Amino acid sequence: MTKPDIMTFGCRLNTYESEVMRGHAAGLENVIIVNTCAVTGEAERQARQAIRRAHRERPEARIVVTGCAAQIDPDRWGALPGVVRVVGNEDKLRAESWTASALGSGDAVSDIMAARETVPQLVTEFAGRTRAFVQVQQGCDHRCTFCIIPFGRGPSRSVPVGAVVEQVRTLLAGGYREIVLTGVDITSWGSDLPGEPRLGQLCRRLLALVPDLERLRLSSVDPVEIDEDIWRLLESEPRFMPYLHLSLQAGSDMILKRMKRRHLTSDARDVILRARGLRSDIGIGADVIAGFPTEDDGLFSETLDFVTEMRLPYLHVFPYSVRPGTPAARMPAVPVAERKRRAACLRQAGDVAARGYYETLVGREMDVLMETSVSGHSETFAPVRLPEGGVAEAGRIVRMRAVSADAGGLTAERV
Numbered sequence: 543m544t545k546p547d548i549m550t551f552g553c554r555l556n557t558y559e560s561e562v563m564r565g566h567a568a569g570l571e572n573v574i575i576v577n578t579c580a581v582t583g584e585a586e587r588q589a590r591q592a593i594r595r596a597h598r599e600r601p602e603a604r605i606v607v608t609g610c611a612a613q614i615d616p617d618r619w620g621a622l623p624g625v626v627r628v629v630g631n632e633d634k635l636r637a638e639s640w641t642a643s644a645l646g647s648g649d650a651v652s653d654i655m656a657a658r659e660t661v662p663q664l665v666t667e668f669a670g671r672t673r674a675f676v677q678v679q680q681g682c683d684h685r686c687t688f689c690i691i692p693f694g695r696g697p698s699r700s701v702p703v704g705a706v707v708e709q710v711r712t713l714l715a716g717g718y719r720e721i722v723l724t725g726v727d728i729t730s731w732g733s734d735l736p737g738e739p740r741l742g743q744l745c746r747r748l749l750a751l752v753p754d755l756e757r758l759r760l761s762s763v764d765p766v767e768i769d770e771d772i773w774r775l776l777e778s779e780p781r782f783m784p785y786l787h788l789s790l791q792a793g794s795d796m797i798l799k800r801m802k803r804r805h806l807t808s809d810a811r812d813v814i815l816r817a818r819g820l821r822s823d824i825g826i827g828a829d830v831i832a833g834f835p836t837e838d839d840g841l842f843s844e845t846l847d848f849v850t851e852m853r854l855p856y857l858h859v860f861p862y863s864v865r866p867g868t869p870a871a872r873m874p875a876v877p878v879a880e881r882k883r884r885a886a887c888l889r890q891a892g893d894v895a896a897r898g899y900y901e902t903l904v905g906r907e908m909d910v911l912m913e914t915s916v917s918g919h920s921e922t923f924a925p926v927r928l929p930e931g932g933v934a935e936a937g938r939i940v941r942m943r944a945v946s947a948d949a950g951g952l953t954a955e956r957v
């Protein structure tokens with residue numbers, strides 16, 4: 543019996559949901575599940591290519607397409623060769639979507655904008671990973687002008703505390719040592735729950751209710767929506783990882799306004815300086831878009847200068863990708879080649895910042911979660927490898943001291 547193959551594109555939330563589907567679809571034979579992403583045209587192109595290849599290599603296999611791109615345009619994905627069914631983003635999380643009879647019953651794509659609650663889940667493992675992602679939130683109520691995600695994920699919905707605690711306990715029982723809280727817009731967690739608790743309260747309660755939880759990490763956060771509990775945890779809770787990944791998107795106020803972001807560069811600067819004031823070794827990352835429509839050389843220099851000034855070691859740079867149906871798609875575009883050139887400039891600035899950051903960590907002791915027998919990540923998410931010939935057990939947390947740094951991270955020895 544061939545278990546379903548799952549191809550996952552996009553974000554941590556999709557990775558989490560693929561594990562949910564792996565459980566639901568375990569009994570199906572000769573099925574390939576493609577969990578698509580709609581953030582960029584490139585992500586969609588790769589998924590289409592993967593579907594065509596899968597059909598060529600396994601013409602007998604039944605392909606089921608799901609994920610944001612399929613939710614947004616089911617007919618287009620349903621027309622691809624070998625595809626027998628398109629399943630929506632809510633529907634994919636329901637066990638009844640993955641029965642043998644359901645497979646032959648046509649598409650199941652419910653109206654995601656009508657979704658009001660998260661579908662309860664319990665994932666027990668993450669194939670091939672040592673840290674586990676836990677969904678705490680779904681959907682998004684914002685409307686950034688470049689983004690199609692709200693139309694693939696629906697309105698913001700929070701996973702109740704009890705369900706998060708149960709999920710975390712289940713994963714810890716399965717041997718996971720680090721939990722990464724994920725969603726689409728996690729800082730909006732709680733806005734739809736009684737009393738409107740904030741994300742920081744969830745983290746505080748989770749750490750209190752699950753004393754065995756050694757490492758809690760946040761995925762991307764909105765710079766202006768970091769609440770006081772998060773700041774307190776960063777300052778004084780060793781189990782709360784000193785790491786912030788900011789959904790920055792640009793370093794130019796004019797571009798941020800045209801993106802309809804909720805922050806300006808001054809807000810982002812305040813957050814970064816406050817974080818470094820609390821923990822000088824904190825790991826800071828950011829998502830940045832290069833070549834957003836109307837971005838001329840001057841506005842681009844503002845972003846490049848901001849990124850360079852802030853020295854962000856974990857910089858994720860994306861050349862702007864036109865998303866049909868978004869307001870930005872109707873704005874005057876920057877030529878594709880120029881978007882790519884600007885992205886390369888930003889990545890270079892990120893590489894310089896990363897190298898500089900790793901050098902500041904040489905000589906420091908750190909707890910490294912080993913992902914393989916020779917490499918892992920520290921609390922601040924610095925990539926760490928053992929010296930030549932050194933080995934450790936994957937999945938274990940090992941105390942180390944950094945002895946050298948290069949562009950790829952740190953070399954560290956056990957203490």
Ligand code: SF4
Binds near residue numbers: 682684685689690726
């Ligand atoms: S916050 Fe903005 S970028 Fe993020 S998912 Fe929502 S609309 Fe998209």
